[in-house]
Amino acid sequence: MNSDVAGTEKVESLEVGQRILCGNRWVRVTQDLADAFQPGDSLIALQEMGELLRVSAADIKIADDAVSEASRAFAALTRASDQQISLFYEKFAELLSDDQLFRTVQIANEKDVEAALEKGRSVTRLRIDEKMRNDMVEGLLMWSRLDLARDHVMSTVEHVGWNVDVVQAPLGVVGFVFEGRPNVFADATGVLRSGNTVVFRIGSDALGTARAISQHMLAPALVASGLPEKAVVLIDSPTHGAGWALFAHSGLSLAIARGSGTAVAQLGAVARQSGIAVSLHGTGGAWMIMGQSARADDISSFVRHSLDRKVCNTLNVVAMTSDVSEHNVQAVLNGISTAATQRATRAIVHVRHTAQLLLSSCETPDNLDIVWSADIDYSREYEWENQPELALLFGSDIHDCIASFNAHSPQFVVSCLSQDQKDHDLVWRECNAPFVGNGFTRWVDGQYALKRPELGLSNWQGGRLLGRGGVLSGDGVHTVRLRAQQTDTGVHR
Structure with missing residues (x-):
C-alpha cells in the first residue's frame, strides 16, 4: 500500500x-x-x-465507554424475544404513568427550568407537563404494539433447487443527540423495537430531568423486561464535546441529530467526516404557496392551524402571486390574527415595502404588527416563543413562488393552497421538498401522520435521501441480509 x-x-x-x-x-x-x-x-x-x-479526553472516554457498552448489549439483545422488547415499552409506560415516581421527575424538571430561565434560555419544550407525559406514554405504547419483528423476510427469490431470502435485520448501535427537551425518551428507545441499541445525549438544559427518567423509569423497565441494562445508554455529560466524540466513534452504525442550527450542522459534519451514516433534521420552517383559485375560508383555517405553536413544521413563509385577490390576502391576515388571539398575544408579519399597494386595501387586524422592510431574508426561520412571527412573499406568478421556495426555504415542508389541480401538480413536480400537502403544515410528524413514533425528521437542505422518506421511524433503522437455503445438493455454478 x-x-x-x-x-x-x-x-x-x-x-x-x-x-x-x-x-x-x-x-x-x-x-x-x-x-x-x-x-x-x-x-x-x-x-x-x-x-x-x-x-477532551474525558468526553472521548465517556463516549467510548457508552458505545462499547451498547455494542455488547447489541450482541446480547439477539437472545431476547420480541415479547421481551414489547414488555420493556409497556413497563416503561407503566412507570411513567405512576404519579409518585413522576413527581421525582417533575422536581428535577423544575430545577432544570429554573436554571434555564436564569440563563435566558427558552423553556417552551423543556417544561414537562401532563400533555407531554401522556404523549410519551402513548409513544411508548405505540412502539409496544408495532409489528416490527426482527429478521423479517422482506421477499424471497426462488430458484430451481434453492432460494434466497431477503431479510430485514438489526443495524447495530444508534447514536442520538437531542435538543434539551425531556420527551425524547420514547424516540430514543424506539430503535430497540427493531433490535438495535442506542446511545444518546440530551441538551444540557434537560440533563437533570433525563437523569431522573433514566434512574426511576428507564433502568427499571429494562431490568423488568430482561433486556440488557446497557441497551439504552444516556451520556451523562453537558458538553458539546461528548456529542462530537459520540458522532466520531467508529462503533456507531447510524448517527441522528435532532434540532437545527450550527450545533446540528457541526454534528453532521463530524459524522460524515468520520464515515458514519447520519440523519439530520436541519433548519425548520414551513412554506405555503397560494394559487389564484384558493378559497378565502380555507386559507384562514389552514394559516391559523399552521401557527398553533412554534416547532419545525410551523408556517414560516406565505408565498402569493402579485395578482392575488384582496379577499385572499385578507384571509391570510385573518388566519394569523386568529392564531395570535388564541395565544392572547400579537403576531409579527414581515412584508417588503414593494407589497404595500397589495395590502393597502386590506384591514389589518388590531393584533398584527406589520414590519415593512426593503429586503427580507426568506431563508430565516423565525424562532418565536408565544408571539407568532412569519413573512409574506409576493411573486410574479406561481412559478416565481416555487423558485423562491427552492432558493430560500430549508426545502422541508410546502403546502399548496389552490382549487386548480395544475397548481398542485406543479408544486409537487418542481418544489424540492420531502413533505408536500394541500392544507395546514403541522401534519408533518411521524406519530401524527404515519401512526408510529418518529426517530427524526429530515429536510432536503443537504440533498435528497437515499431509499427513504423524510420521516425516520423504527422500521427504517435496519440492514439487509441475504440467506440462501439449498434443497438440491446438486446445485452448482
Missing part, C-alpha cells in the same frame, strides 16, 4: 497561530483553543466548515 506519510506524532499541545489543514484551507489555532487543549485531547478539523473542535 502506497503512502505519502513519513510518520505520525501524538499531539500533546497546540500553539497560538498554529496552522491546521481543513481540506484545502489553513485554519489558525486561537488563544482559547491553545489554552484549553490538554494531553489526551483530540482535535477534529471540520473540512466542510473550516472549524476546529476540541474534544
Whole structure:
C-alpha cells in the first residue's frame, strides 16, 4: 500500500497561530483553543466548515465507554424475544404513568427550568407537563404494539433447487443527540423495537430531568423486561464535546441529530467526516404557496392551524402571486390574527415595502404588527416563543413562488393552497421538498401522520435521501441480509 506519510506524532499541545489543514484551507489555532487543549485531547478539523473542535479526553472516554457498552448489549439483545422488547415499552409506560415516581421527575424538571430561565434560555419544550407525559406514554405504547419483528423476510427469490431470502435485520448501535427537551425518551428507545441499541445525549438544559427518567423509569423497565441494562445508554455529560466524540466513534452504525442550527450542522459534519451514516433534521420552517383559485375560508383555517405553536413544521413563509385577490390576502391576515388571539398575544408579519399597494386595501387586524422592510431574508426561520412571527412573499406568478421556495426555504415542508389541480401538480413536480400537502403544515410528524413514533425528521437542505422518506421511524433503522437455503445438493455454478 502506497503512502505519502513519513510518520505520525501524538499531539500533546497546540500553539497560538498554529496552522491546521481543513481540506484545502489553513485554519489558525486561537488563544482559547491553545489554552484549553490538554494531553489526551483530540482535535477534529471540520473540512466542510473550516472549524476546529476540541474534544477532551474525558468526553472521548465517556463516549467510548457508552458505545462499547451498547455494542455488547447489541450482541446480547439477539437472545431476547420480541415479547421481551414489547414488555420493556409497556413497563416503561407503566412507570411513567405512576404519579409518585413522576413527581421525582417533575422536581428535577423544575430545577432544570429554573436554571434555564436564569440563563435566558427558552423553556417552551423543556417544561414537562401532563400533555407531554401522556404523549410519551402513548409513544411508548405505540412502539409496544408495532409489528416490527426482527429478521423479517422482506421477499424471497426462488430458484430451481434453492432460494434466497431477503431479510430485514438489526443495524447495530444508534447514536442520538437531542435538543434539551425531556420527551425524547420514547424516540430514543424506539430503535430497540427493531433490535438495535442506542446511545444518546440530551441538551444540557434537560440533563437533570433525563437523569431522573433514566434512574426511576428507564433502568427499571429494562431490568423488568430482561433486556440488557446497557441497551439504552444516556451520556451523562453537558458538553458539546461528548456529542462530537459520540458522532466520531467508529462503533456507531447510524448517527441522528435532532434540532437545527450550527450545533446540528457541526454534528453532521463530524459524522460524515468520520464515515458514519447520519440523519439530520436541519433548519425548520414551513412554506405555503397560494394559487389564484384558493378559497378565502380555507386559507384562514389552514394559516391559523399552521401557527398553533412554534416547532419545525410551523408556517414560516406565505408565498402569493402579485395578482392575488384582496379577499385572499385578507384571509391570510385573518388566519394569523386568529392564531395570535388564541395565544392572547400579537403576531409579527414581515412584508417588503414593494407589497404595500397589495395590502393597502386590506384591514389589518388590531393584533398584527406589520414590519415593512426593503429586503427580507426568506431563508430565516423565525424562532418565536408565544408571539407568532412569519413573512409574506409576493411573486410574479406561481412559478416565481416555487423558485423562491427552492432558493430560500430549508426545502422541508410546502403546502399548496389552490382549487386548480395544475397548481398542485406543479408544486409537487418542481418544489424540492420531502413533505408536500394541500392544507395546514403541522401534519408533518411521524406519530401524527404515519401512526408510529418518529426517530427524526429530515429536510432536503443537504440533498435528497437515499431509499427513504423524510420521516425516520423504527422500521427504517435496519440492514439487509441475504440467506440462501439449498434443497438440491446438486446445485452448482
